[in-house]
Amino acid sequence: QKEVEQNSGPLSVPEGAIASLNCTYSDRGSQSFFWYRQYSGKSPELIMFIYSNGDKEDGRFTAQLNKASQYVSLLIRDSQPSDSATYLCAVRNSGTYKYIFGTGTRLKVLA
């Protein structure tokens, strides 16, 4: 079992729709969870981080964390073509500063 798992996609959504990206992790003691966006040929950049169970909203983005189910998700409301990118889930292992990334989900927002 991979430490951090994501569906590779592509996930295609029409412009204006909600995109839902999912991630599961294996280390039950993990404390910190991150979503990065990576445009083709570019480096990853942070979108959101979440530490506590529940939802965290920032503009069009909402991160959701369920530690009991070892599940973290990212919702993008009012999706725009400029949101088309690969979204990487990252988990910081408990007791370390080591970050493990999933393989990423490729999102396509269709105009």
Added chain:
Amino acid sequence: GAGVSQSPSNKVTEKGKDVELRCDPISGHTALYWYRQSLGQGLEFLIYFQGNSAPDKSGLPSDRFSAERTGGSVSTLTIQRTQQEDSAVYLCASSLVLAGASGELFFGEGSRLTVL
């Protein structure tokens, strides 16, 4: 510098040669990371350094890979006797480790390695 700086941006080498990749982190960031990203794949953890602690080398794929960080700042990733499967983008990131900090990783632009 303002961001994480990596060099070279592109490196083409012949199988069996050694290569060195350099990373200059953001000033003041105590944590430094190396990741590898093959075409269309996610980020594969290689190694990280945090302050004066022993580095976590658990992701290095073989003993041909090594890394050092001098003076708590610049890091060099060395790949000896390169193989074609080493071809990838090598990404360096740094982070501020401080109570209350988010833990965000700031990435450099990467070093693209091609082994012929």
